[in-house]
Amino acid sequence: MAIQTLADIGEFGFIDRIAARAHTEEGVIKGVGDDAAVLDCGGKDYLLYTTDMLIEGVHFLRTIMAPQEIGRKALACSISDIAAMGGIPTYAVVSTGAPYNTSRSFLEDIGQGFNDLAKEYHVSLVGGDMTRSNRLIINVALLGKVKKDQVIYRAGAKKGDCIFVTGSLGNSFKNRKHACFTPRVNEAQYLLEHARPNAMIDVSDGLAGDLGHILEQSGFGAVIRTTDIPLAKDASLDQALHDGEDFELLFTVPAQKADALRRCKKYRFFEIGTICSKPGMFLVDEKGRKRQIEPKGFEHF
Amino acid sequence: MAIQTLADIGEFGFIDRIAARAHTEEGVIKGVGDDAAVLDCGGKDYLLYTTDMLIEGVHFLRTIMAPQEIGRKALACSISDIAAMGGIPTYAVVSTGAPYNTSRSFLEDIGQGFNDLAKEYHVSLVGGDMTRSNRLIINVALLGKVKKDQVIYRAGAKKGDCIFVTGSLGNSFKNRKHACFTPRVNEAQYLLEHARPNAMIDVSDGLAGDLGHILEQSGFGAVIRTTDIPLAKDASLDQALHDGEDFELLFTVPAQKADALRRCKKYRFFEIGTICSKPGMFLVDEKGRKRQIEPKGFEHF
Secondary structure (H helix, E strand, O other): OOOOEHHHHHHHHHHHHHHHOOOOOOOEEEOEOEOOEEEOOOOOOEEEEEEEEEEEOOOEOOOOOOHHHHHHHHHHHHHHHHHHOOOEEEEEEEEEEEOOOOEHHHHHHHHHHHHHHHHHOOOEEEEEEEEEOOOOEEEEEEEEEEOOOOOOOHHHOOOOOEEEEOOOEOOOOOOOHHHHOOOOHHHHHHHHHHOOOOEEEEOOOOHHHHHHHHHHHHOOEEEEEHHHOOEOOOOOHHHHHHOOOOOOEEEEEOHHHHHHHHOOOOOOOEEEEEEEOOOEEEEEOOOOOEEEEOOOOOOOO | OOOOEHHHHHHHHHHHHHHHOOOOOOOEEEOOOOOOEEEOOOOOOEEEEEEEEEEEOOOEOOOOOOHHHHHHHHHHHHHHHHHHOOOEEEEEEEEEEEOOOOEHHHHHHHHHHHHHHHHHOOOEEEEEEEEEOOOOEEEEEEEEEEOOOOOOOHHHOOOOOEEEEOOOEOOOOOOOHHHHOOOOHHHHHHHHHHOOOOEEEEEOOOHHHHHHHHHHHHOOEEEEEHHHOOEOOOOOHHHHHHOOOOOEEEEEEOHHHHHHHHOOOOOOOEEEEEEEOOOEEEEEOOOOOEEEEOOOOOOOO
16 A cells, blocks of 8 residues: 555645644634634634745745745735635734845845735734744744624635635736735725625635635535636636636625625626535536536645 | 855844834734733733744754654744743644655654644644645744733843743753653743742743843843753753753742742742843852853754
8 A cells, every 4th residue: 555645635635634633722713724713812803813834946936036025925825814714914923944044135125025015914023933944934824803793714605606706817927926916905804894705715726726615615516607707917717727826815795795896996806606506616618518627726735 | 245144143133133124013012022922912811922933954853753743842842932921822823844755644643743732731723734845844833821910021030030940951952852841831820820930931042042031131130050050961061051942941030939939849940040230141150150151042043
């Protein structure tokens, strides 16, 4: 029998396995399995809590990203997770691994990229750990807050819901969107006020993979109209479905709330399909032909 | 002019520089610069918040540590930080980087070591991120809680305070203490009840380095009696002063409270010296000879 490796079980399989055996204390409203954990720490709001690790050569290359962009991206990924729960980011702690000979100015530029975005989103950097490493590694853990009746989970999609995304998808690396995307905090707050989504996730692993998480956790299927998927510059349908790092919000709203979003002038929300009772993910093309696709996105393994 | 690198400015210099320029929102009682950040999120208690990154080849070697020990240590380091603030650990999120061909059983054993310690200290694992990496990397961000009037900072030492440590120091790697140390949460809680320390820190970089942090932040000096420093098995005085990874608590208490600790039967507290008004760190040997030493500990660069 072959030894099973991480490549066989994948990121999500592994985290789920460990978490399933983990100890859970009171105050955990939602643990592993959504964009961020939801905690009740006794305050008026719930606390949101997420962690993201960026590694040189996996998530970024120094050759094609400025240090400011690297620092910005490290924080932006985590802010996007908080936004996807309906929250506002608040406090960050950062662990950094860097080679011994990393220049001070390079590191300070990373810090500046981080700090600039932190200021824009009112995030306080409150702690850090710094260590030696053969490659540059940045881990951001981020807290956020959300009103107790406004948390949006992946699991809440309902039959008949309209499915929307906040922006165009695919080809994020070539278009450099992965290096300078806007975390959709403001859009999420607008949605909470005007359309109260039933389910939401950020598209970090491609539309198919991330819609798959919503469908699996909600227990429904989806019909997506390929002609309505907003394709990024030079992106193919396949890239929109399976590329990573778009960091748009993907969400579902009750049909009667959809009109408010279609008419919205402040932000552009792209309606791409409908939640259906039949499990599975179905694409309908411009000629009305329907085919089922796998809920498979970009895997970091 | 030579380019300054991380090696020149060091871990603490760099974090301080970035933090000094960081944006700070309300609710931050203490940001960068102590064992953990202290936050007011509106609840009855303050929130504590810390992050620690462990990298294969820097903080652990697979050849000399079992995977269960690696997982345990990743959490134990962070629990130690929470203990040093007078707090109780609560919620953890973990980012893991691992090579593609890492075996499932190895990773599950890491998870088991983590989970076993989490259960012992009532810590809930509430989120995770998993990515590909050429070396094994584990980052733990940990929250804790502490009563608002019980936070213990590095900066609180007073002239005349007695200085204590919770256990023996030095030679942690050879003795394998670094792989299986006990985070001193219970000891810290006992101290809060019976002696209310003025200042506290965990000894992760050696006695000299970590006492140096207390002295610098408190604006005082210290006289340490070398014969009273509890040396670990086969440890030299030099190792006790400058080795890393002991993870004992180092704290100062008003002289009138010291007796309760000297007589304590439940835990052993080792009294090693006194806080003095003259800045600097002074060692007094068995013959009464006094010499000043540098507050330099183990640097991870």
